[in-house]
Amino acid sequence: MALILPSLFAADIMHLKRECDSLYEEGFEILHVDMMDGVFVPHIAFGFEQIRNIKNQTKMKFDVHMMVSEPEHHIEKVLETGAEMISVHVEASPHIRHVIDQIKQHGRKAGVVLNPGTSPVVLKPLLNVIDYILVMSINPGRPGQSFIADTIDKIREVKEMIGDREIQIEVDGGIEFDTARLCIDACASMIVVGSYLFADNKANLNKLKTLHNPSVKEDRN
Ligand code: DX5
Ligand code: ZN
Numbered sequence: 001m002a003l004i005l006p007s008l009f010a011a012d013i014m015h016l017k018r019e020c021d022s023l024y025e026e027g028f029e030i031l032h033v034d035m036m037d038g039v040f041v042p043h044i045a046f047g048f049e050q051i052r053n054i055k056n057q058t059k060m061k062f063d064v065h066m067m068v069s070e071p072e073h074h075i076e077k078v079l080e081t082g083a084e085m086i087s088v089h090v091e092a093s094p095h096i097r098h099v100i101d102q103i104k105q106h107g108r109k110a111g112v113v114l115n116p117g118t119s120p121v122v123l124k125p126l127l128n129v130i131d132y133i134l135v136m137s138i139n140p141g142r143p144g145q146s147f148i149a150d151t152i153d154k155i156r157e158v159k160e161m162i163g164d165r166e167i168q169i170e171v172d173g174g175i176e177f178d179t180a181r182l183c184i185d186a187c188a189s190m191i192v193v194g195s196y197l198f199a200d201n202k203a204n205l206n207k208l209k210t211l212h213n214p215s216v217k218e219d220r221n
Contacts, residue, residue, distance in 0.1 A: 002184045002191055004212045005032040005063055007172070008054070009045060010143045010194030019198070020058035026205060027212060030085070031060040032172065032192045035078070037068040040092050041141035048077040055082055063190075065113065065172065067140050068092060072099050079106050087111030087134045087170075090122050100129050111170065115140060116148050120158045127165060132190065133158055137183075138173030143194040147174030155186040177207045184211060 006028050011019040020031065033051055038044040055062050063085040064078055071078075071088045072095045078086055079102070086103050090096055090112050103110035111132040114120060116139055123133060135158060137151040151171065158169055170190035171183045180191045191211070196204050 002180075002189045002211060003030060004028060004180070004197070004208045005030045005170070005190055005192045006197050007032040007034065007143065007192050007194035009034040010198045012198070016054060017057050020054070020060055024059050027209065029060060030063050030190075031058070032063045032065060033083070035064055035066050035068055036141065040069040040089065041067045043141055048074075048081055051078075051083065052081040061085070063087070063111075063170075065134065065192075066092075070095075075099050075102050079103070079108065083108065085109040085111060085132070087113050087132070089113040089115065089140075091115055091118055097126065097129070100126060104129065113140075113172075114154075114158075116151070120154065120161055123158070123161060127162065127167065130167060132168040132170050133162070134170040134172055135188070136173055137171050137175065137179070140173070145174050147176070147179045152182050152186050155183060155188050159187040177204070177211075180208065180211055 036045040062083040064083040109131040113134040138145040169188045172192035
């Protein structure tokens, strides 16, 4: 079983509150929020104020995925949004350990993100301080791309590297029902879904719910 995290970037921007409320009612408790700076990735999306405002309007927890160059210059503002989980790309900064320490000092969950072309070896010095590893299954920057099949082997490699540590594996990009299942079989426990989940198709949502951990709904209060 795994957690499915809807990706805000693929939601209907005109009806964000309605989208978030209905996802929460469906049992999805963590929203994946993409932050793009137009430098690390070509697009610009979701600034600090927007994230904080959206967060204030929903009961969902926020998993902020910083697709931002030199996140050390922005991390304080991201922390101020109240996001419970924050991840930074290892490719984006020579000061990644420092940023992770800041996230942890504020009592949030800290994640590191690997682009498809980045080897998991770079994670080794961080394994004792991080809470989750986000394996990108597309080149980051925009929703609606195809899942990169090699990701499955990479998830297994990451799992082996983690060993007994309590580090979660998250996957993001091009996920549909079948690819979600493959990722879960390879030991991913958080699956980000954008276009597939927000497609005007309740059937997709219901299929994904069968993968989602049912205890999440019972535990809420
Ligand atoms: C893309 C983002 C993803 C994206 C996922 O760079 O990180 O979170 O919204 O959307 P899909 O599932 O459509 O690839
Ligand atoms: Zn993302």
